[in-house]
Amino acid sequence: MERYLLTSLFLLCCLSTALAAQKPASADAVQASPNSPHPPHLDRTGKTRKGKASYYGSKFYSRKMADGTRMDPQSNSAASKTLPLGTTAKITNLKNGSSDVVEIRDRGPYVKGRIVDVSPQTADKLGLKEGGTAPVEVKPMEVPQPDGSVKPGAGATDTRRAQ
Incomplete structure (x- = not known):
């Protein structure tokens, strides 16, 4: 019995030493997690980008967004994987020229x-x-920076907020 206790104590000490010696996960590894609220590659440059847009389906109404607010179908909220939360951007439908200004509040x-x-x-x-989706141009107008400042983006000079 005494030998069993000594062996267990020895193994426990070895295990706790090994765990303490493990390198903590880097901030990059944490940010790379798909469930992380901070994507690993936030684009704070304010550059224009083109791609496809879609819209929130009704099952997302009233659900919490990444910034903690609830999805309001009558809002100007938008989601982006790469633009920082709080970014305002002008989105233009490249098929018909219609545009509107949104605030990035979700991922x-x-x-x-x-x-x-x-x-x-x-x-x-x-x-x-x-059509459910459309090719769009996204021009960031104001891009929050890590130090709390706001950087003007490519759309900052656009005086028209919507067409």
């Missing part, structure tokens, strides 16, 4: 080839609802 879309999800109200303004 997504998680469908390959899509760069932004917009609220249903914004989808109406962009003429997006008929």
